[in-house]
Amino acid sequence: MSEMTYREALRSTLRREMQRDDSVVLLGEEIGVFEGSYKITSGLLAEFGETRVRDTPIAEEGFIGAGIGMAMLGMRPVVEVMTINFTLLAIDQIVNHAAKIYAMFGGQVAVPMVIRTPGGGGQQLAATHSQNLEVWYAHVPGLKVVAPSNPADAKALLTASIRDDDPVLFLENLALYNTKGEVPDGEQVGEIGKAAVAKPGTDVTVVSYSRATLIALEVARQFEKQGVSVEVVDLRSLRPLDRETVCASVRKTSRAVVLEDDWLTYGVGAELAATIQEGAFDYLDAPVRRVAAAEIPLPYAKPLENAALPTADDLTKVINEVLDATRFTG
Amino acid sequence: MSGSTGSPTTGRAAAAGGVTPETLKDYYAQMVLIRSFELRASEMYQRAKIGGYCHLNLGEEATVVGLMAALRPSDYLFTTYRDHGYALSRGLGAGRIMAELFGKATGVSGGRGGSMHLFDQKARMLGGYGIVGGQIPPATGAALALTYRGGPGPEAEAVMCLMGDGTTNIGAFHESLNLAALWHLPIVYVIINNQLGMGTPVEKAAAEPELYKRGCSYRMPGVRVHGGDVMAVREAAAAALDLARTQRQPSILEAMSYRLRGHSVVDPAKYRSQEDTQQARDEDPVPAFRAQLIESGVLDDDSATAIEADAERQVAAAVAFADESPDPEVADLFVHAYATPVAGTPHRLPGDPVISVPADDPGDVPDEGGRS
Numbered sequence: 001m002s003e004m005t006y007r008e009a010l011r012s013t014l015r016r017e018m019q020r021d022d023s024v025v026l027l028g029e030e031i032g033v034f035e036g037s038y039k040i041t042s043g044l045l046a047e048f049g050e051t052r053v054r055d056t057p058i059a060e061e062g063f064i065g066a067g068i069g070m071a072m073l074g075m076r077p078v079v080e081v082m083t084i085n086f087t088l089l090a091i092d093q094i095v096n097h098a099a100k101i102y103a104m105f106g107g108q109v110a111v112p113m114v115i116r117t118p119g120g121g122g123q124q125l126a127a128t129h130s131q132n133l134e135v136w137y138a139h140v141p142g143l144k145v146v147a148p149s150n151p152a153d154a155k156a157l158l159t160a161s162i163r164d165d166d167p168v169l170f171l172e173n174l175a176l177y178n179t180k181g182e183v184p185d186g187e188q189v190g191e192i193g194k195a196a197v198a199k200p201g202t203d204v205t206v207v208s209y210s211r212a213t214l215i216a217l218e219v220a221r222q223f224e225k226q227g228v229s230v231e232v233v234d235l236r237s238l239r240p241l242d243r244e245t246v247c248a249s250v251r252k253t254s255r256a257v258v259l260e261d262d263w264l265t266y267g268v269g270a271e272l273a274a275t276i277q278e279g280a281f282d283y284l285d286a287p288v289r290r291v292a293a294a295e296i297p298l299p300y301a302k303p304l305e306n307a308a309l310p311t312a313d314d315l316t317k318v319i320n321e322v323l324d325a326t327r328f329t330g
Numbered sequence: 331m332s333g334s335t336g337s338p339t340t341g342r343a344a345a346a347g348g349v350t351p352e353t354l355k356d357y358y359a360q361m362v363l364i365r366s367f368e369l370r371a372s373e374m375y376q377r378a379k380i381g382g383y384c385h386l387n388l389g390e391e392a393t394v395v396g397l398m399a400a401l402r403p404s405d406y407l408f409t410t411y412r413d414h415g416y417a418l419s420r421g422l423g424a425g426r427i428m429a430e431l432f433g434k435a436t437g438v439s440g441g442r443g444g445s446m447h448l449f450d451q452k453a454r455m456l457g458g459y460g461i462v463g464g465q466i467p468p469a470t471g472a473a474l475a476l477t478y479r480g481g482p483g484p485e486a487e488a489v490m491c492l493m494g495d496g497t498t499n500i501g502a503f504h505e506s507l508n509l510a511a512l513w514h515l516p517i518v519y520v521i522i523n524n525q526l527g528m529g530t531p532v533e534k535a536a537a538e539p540e541l542y543k544r545g546c547s548y549r550m551p552g553v554r555v556h557g558g559d560v561m562a563v564r565e566a567a568a569a570a571l572d573l574a575r576t577q578r579q580p581s582i583l584e585a586m587s588y589r590l591r592g593h594s595v596v597d598p599a600k601y602r603s604q605e606d607t608q609q610a611r612d613e614d615p616v617p618a619f620r621a622q623l624i625e626s627g628v629l630d631d632d633s634a635t636a637i638e639a640d641a642e643r644q645v646a647a648a649v650a651f652a653d654e655s656p657d658p659e660v661a662d663l664f665v666h667a668y669a670t671p672v673a674g675t676p677h678r679l680p681g682d683p684v685i686s687v688p689a690d691d692p693g694d695v696p697d698e699g700g701r702s
Contacts, residue, residue: 057512066506097459103442191672
């Protein structure tokens with residue numbers, strides 16, 4: 001075990017996979033000379049050279065599509081997109097091509113590529129640079145969408161994503177890059193599509209992913225002091241979705257709250273609420289509640305941004321409402 | 331080829347130099363096979379054997395055969411949804427192609443793609459693509475992948491990426507050309523200019539309607555060739571591929587072509603004038619090449635007729651093969667869902683439960699209001 005940041009877990013994993021496999025090539029804007037907008041690729045140009053760490057022009061559709069073609073010829077491109085908001089410029093390539101080529105051509109060639117990109121708000125970047133659009137991609141068969149919340153999972157899931165033969169959207173978050181955690185040494189290959197019980201509990205289940213999991217864990221610790229045992233399920237993967245782990249938890253606790261950074265309507269929580277009512281209907285003591293972002297293009301001003309994004313206080317309030325509704329007495 | 335553009339070429343003369351009669355007969359046979367196949371495909375569409383969209387290469391035969399004659403087996407081809415002829419000349423087999431049009435398990439894409447999505451990895455035909463311009467970034471990426479395999483040289487592999495005239499207005503075209511020129515990729519972008527989008531003329535869609543010049547922002551050379559002349563197309567394509575192989579210089583090849591029918595089989599093309607249609611018939615490349623070969627003594631009427639009869643036989647056999655082939659099994663619906671299967675991948679049909687409920691379901695246990 002070593003303690004490291006989420007950023008360092010990503011960087012060291014990229015480095016390790018590039019050392020292991022010559023077909024792993026990085027593409028993206030400002031990833032080489034500038035070492036990445038968020039410095040994830042720091043030092044990699046110097047070590048691997050400009051053919052393996054390739055700076056691209058500002059042309060998301062062009063270079064994400066080029067990654068698809070490289071993957072079709074057997075390479076394993078890892079494409080960095082500066083933020084998930086910019087993937088919209090390439091959505092035809094991601095949805096109509098990366099996600100379709102294996103199935104639509106009868107399984108003849110796979111598209112083993114990774115698109116790494118941070119999402120999320122909270123940095124006063126205003127409406128166009130603060131979105132959580134991962135559910136758009138999680139809706140699409142043929143894609144996989146992973147969203148690790150901690151450095152250990154970042155390592156294990158990035159390794160798995162690079163070695164996976166399908167296109168994987170690897171969701172990061174600006175607020176996670178500096179967070180620290182214990183990371184196992186040596187090779188770690190995660191299993192895509194498996195949720196984790198990040199904190200066991202018996203009274204209420206909180207389901208979340210990516211940055212929101214940190215909030216859920218903090219809230220769970222506060223409730224623990226008051227004698228309420230909160231179980232936190234960290235999805236880690238949005239597609240495939242581990243419905244079993246979510247429903248198993250709710251069958252145990254009988255109460256469920258989803259904490260999500262995306263917008264509420266048609267969001268991740270909507271899918272989870274539907275899953276829980278189907279897989280744990282008779283175990284539920286209260287309706288499934290969702291704590292999600294306010295449905296507004298995110299404003300710049302800090303008080304407005306704070307109000308619009310889901311916080312620990314919002315989650316605490318909703319958990320208390322669920323406990324009250326079920327006359328929870330501890 | 332130097333500078334940003336070359337001049338238009340017409341190349342009947344090329345037919346005279348260094349080409350064997352057998353080669354010319356083979357090109358005629360390929361053109362006739364495409365003509366027969368497409369006419370039969372149109373008929374099969376009318377008979378509802380073929381579904382969806384269906385775009386034909388009628389009028390484009392000389393361009394198809396000339397391009398495919400220049401492309402080596404070691405090269406990669408990305409093309410558009412108007413792809414039947416290219417698949418035939420690339421050797422995918424009329425039976426497997428017709429079977430794909432019929433949506434059969436024996437089709438080149440296993441019945442998953444249909445007319446617009448013909449694919450054969452072994453033949454290095456990496457797709458027909460149904461989205462206009464969607465093939466251009468992946469084709470460019472394939473060319474990028476080739477640069478990791480080895481250096482330039484006369485035996486190096488290259489990529490040919492086909493598109494229609496309307497595609498040159500799409501952002502992906504310009505982003506890809508910039509990448510290819512910037513990174514010196516071994517690729518030829520071939521624009522099949524049949525002068526119409528669906529019904530919109532090139533002049534109404536492109537501010538630079540001489541499309542071979544559209545690479546000038548990327549210092550990419552371009553050549554225009556008469557698409558009705560199979561030998562001219564072959565020579566121009568070979569030269570462009572040679573640039574890609576030996577110098578890693580990407581380029582544009584614009585083949586001036588003509589669509590004898592509507593955009594797709596359901597389009598009666600009422601937007602076309604009588605004169606326009608008549609001119610197209612007068613310049614139909616298939617009878618023109620036939621007359622040329624008879625005039626030069628390569629064929630006589632009997633041998634030409636025999637080639638045509640053989641094409642008819644091949645197409646009839648293809649239809650029979652497609653007809654007799656089985657539909658894909660519904661049980662195999664999810665067989666190509668993911669290349670790396672993982673836990674939780676949903677293999678559910680509409681109406682199937684999303685999750686199984688355990689046997690110890692509490693069922694009708696009354697709500698206790700506070701199960702704590």
